[in-house]
Amino acid sequence: MTYNTQDSESIWTDFTGNSRCVSSSPPSTKYISGKTLLITGAGGSIGSALARFATTCNPKTLILLDTNERGLHSLEQSFDISSTVVHVPILGSICDSVLLSELFALYQPQIVFHAAACKHVPLMETNPLAAASTNVLGTNALLRAASEHGAAQFIMASSDKAVMPVSIMGATKRLAELLLVEHPDKPLQQKAVRLGNVLGSSGSVGPLFLEQIKEGGPVTVTHPDARRFFLTLNHAVTFLTTALSPEYETGILIPDLGPSRKVEELASYLIAATAREQPDIGIVFSGLRPGDKVEELLSSSYDSVLARDKDPFSTVQPERLAAGTLKAVVDQITQSVRERDLRLLLESICKVVPEYRPGPVLQQVVENSRRIELWK
Secondary structure (H helix, E strand, O other): OOOOOOOHHHHHHHHHOOOOOHHOOOOOHHHHHEEEEEEEEEOOOHHHHHHHHHHOOOOOOOEEOOHHHHHHHHHHHHHOOOOOOOOEEEEOOOOHHHHHHHHHHHHOOOEEEOOOOOOHHHHHHHOOOHHHHHHHHHHHHHHHHHOOOOOOEEEEEEHHHHHHOOOOOHHHHHHHHHHHHHHOOOOOEEEEEEEEEOOOOOOEEEEEEHHHOOOHOOOEEEOOOEOOOOEHHHHHHHHHOOOOOOOOOOOOEEOOOOEEEEEEHHHHHHHHHHEOOOOOOEEEOOOOOOOOOOEEOOOOOOOOEEOOOOEEEEEEEOOOOOHHHHHHHHHHHHHHHHOHHHHHHHHHHHHHHHOOOOOOHHHHHHHHHHHHHHHH
């Protein structure tokens, strides 16, 4: 079997096509030039792609924060040695408020790209406290630090899984969106950009399919009707940096990703594109994983969506919560993480994300936790 090793971004672009709105988006170089940027999750796929793009925009300094030593080191190694951009790798967590205060005081970043997240859906179903700690408490700590130290822009990579969530990952990302919208600091522009399945990113389905094809198949698709919104890493970077435009105020931005497409269609495309000598590689349906939906959405009836012609984004202004509600829930989540109290965690999340209901795997995790408490 011949395995086509063409440039990975190229193969994803061929599948997704070039979005009209992406290609016509205003250049974001002017928003980054001369600025100090903080990129969280900098060692991940989106964070590292943002960092590499930012180096082409003449920033003053790049602050690169991640808990992933290997990813951060790889990013460092990937920079052009001739680049004169000052970049500062920081190995640490967005949940460390002391570290955040220190780096904001020292470097005074004007722009924050928040790409750090617990994003793997089935894994988070069995690790809900980790999802809440990073996606909710980490986002809250980062927002506070950005506000207290006078940052101007806060752009968060959100997810379509935050819409009518059925997974703890989606529910915690929804809560992170609400934190951005509810945060009281008006000078700080806070924007969440809902992305779909970023092809080629770590843990996404595309690289898994390519590996299965390389091994001779079969390619495993969860469900024959499974549909997702697909975009490339380049598209994701373009959307996130376009969100810096001052025309977009605090809120949730929905990029124009076109219609959702069947995951089976992606599998068939990759087989045809890469398995030249073995085109009969089969596709098998393995069943939905814990936390999976058949079809993702970019908005719901809970959202008030405003679309403008030829704009790369639709904007969302969700209903605001009663005063003090979100703070009380964050306090409860903080307590639940500190005490490893899964029941309190889920009760707290469901107060502000009422459309969410924990799935059977997570319910079993809660039950097992209760048995451990009784045994103690």
